[in-house]
Amino acid sequence: AAWPHFIAHAGWREPVYPALEGAAPIPELVGQTYTHESFGVPRWESTPEENFALLKSAMRFFGAGQIASIELDANVKSMFYPVDASRMFFNGPPMAYGFEDCDNGYVTDTHFIIPNKARWVVTYTTPMPKEMYRTAPSGVCYAANMSRYRLNQETMACVQKFLLGLGYQGLQSAPWPNGICPSPAVATLPGLGEMDRINQCVIPEEGAVVGIYKFITDLPLPVSKPIDFGAFRFCHSCRKCADTCPAKAISFEEEPTWEPAGPWSTGGKKAYYKNEPECKLYQHSTGATCQICTGVCVFNVNTKAMIHEIVKSTLSTTGIFNSFLWKADVAFGYGHHDAAEWWDLDLPRYGFDTTMGVRDGGYGK
Incomplete structure (x- = not known):
């Protein structure tokens, strides 16, 4: 089958600008964008549970930590920012989110447009270096805090390419700092973690030193449930x-x-x-x-x-x-x-333990 080629194709590409409309078409960086049609196979079709297992394995390979999914229902839509002003950090205009009956997400001068058929939100973590955070407040801690944006751009660029190859899309407004809706909310609802005293979200496997990201997709996925780990x-x-x-x-x-x-x-x-x-x-x-x-x-x-x-x-x-x-x-x-x-x-690569929450391959022994 040709589908395994999609993870290879996505995994070695240079990080691209992962705007909400999909993987950025920059031929000098990413070369040709392959899809299931390019390999002469039908779009990937499976159960929501198998789709999640496939996506989780790929996302772990691309750098994500813990992963959960939730339906993009009216309750989740109510948490979307009326206006996402985080683009102003980069001298860009504020943007609003809109939904349309269209095949693919796209961006206008004023809006991020999300297809109504994209009915799932995937929330995932990007671990950060705990030892650096323990020096707060300092430039060392600040570097640790900012590392999540760099790592997420690489992760999300690969995820978008992978989903595109399967015949689906992953919509994220990165690299803007906030994006779509409050991250602690969409991390708590599907059970990535629990709320805490600083009004954020603490993850059982990774603690509080973690970046939380999300993207919208039309790949059918199961609905994760909230957790109570105390x-x-x-x-x-x-x-x-x-x-x-x-x-x-x-x-x-x-x-x-x-x-x-x-x-x-x-x-x-x-x-x-x-x-x-x-x-x-x-x-x-x-x-x-x-x-x-x-x-x-x-x-x-x-x-x-x-x-x-x-x-x-x-x-x-x-x-x-x-x-x-x-x-x-x-x-x-x-x-x-x-x-x-x-x-x-003397610390691990990236400053954090990449085996957190892992059970297989001898890493969780």
Whole structure:
């Protein structure tokens, strides 16, 4: 069969500009764009479950971490940004999202147009270096934070080429920083992770130091379900991020609330809302953003710390080890570090463990 050629074709291409309308037609970079017609085979057709297994394997090869899918229903559409202003970071105009009965997504001067037949959202993670985050606030931590954008462009460019070869499309507004809708929302709904005290999303396999991305596709996929691995409940009594926040922008309340903290907050969820203006003011004052709250999260343990894995496995059923997990960070070397020390560390490629959450090939043994 010719289908295995599509992953080879997609996997070695140089990163391209992955705009929402599909893989960018830049012949000097990507050469000829192959499709199933090019190989003389029909479009890939299978069950949603087999489609997801195929896509997950390909995306892991292309650099993605954890992967989940959800239906693009009215509830998810309601979370789309009315106007995506993140293009202004690159001196571009704000863009809105629209839906049409068309075959392929496309871009106008004012809109990203999504075909109505593209009915699934794939959410996935791009891991980031935990050791670099533990130096926050610093230029080293800032570099770690920005690394997700570089890695995602490569991942998504390959995913788009792969889907195009199968006869489908992957629509993403990268490299713009936000894109489509709030990432923590579409990571929580399909069960990639749970909400946390900093009003983001913590991933069981990867912790809080993670980039979350999503794209829309017309490849039929199953609907993943939310999970409860105890993280949000743990946040009720932890407050470590709030204790270490220099701006005191993170809630100390024991219980989350339905009431937004201010006009900057999006309601409709029971959460720990932050004082975002105070957070942003402090970030800008450092010259290197902040990210202290993300770096100190107790779920940022490395995969070889087996005692932490045992404790984490109990969080969904009991809070008996909560205080241990909070205090063990410094003892196991997971506290704050001087940024100058990072340059002397011997760390994995890209700065993170690519075997997180992996079971096969001897890597999960």
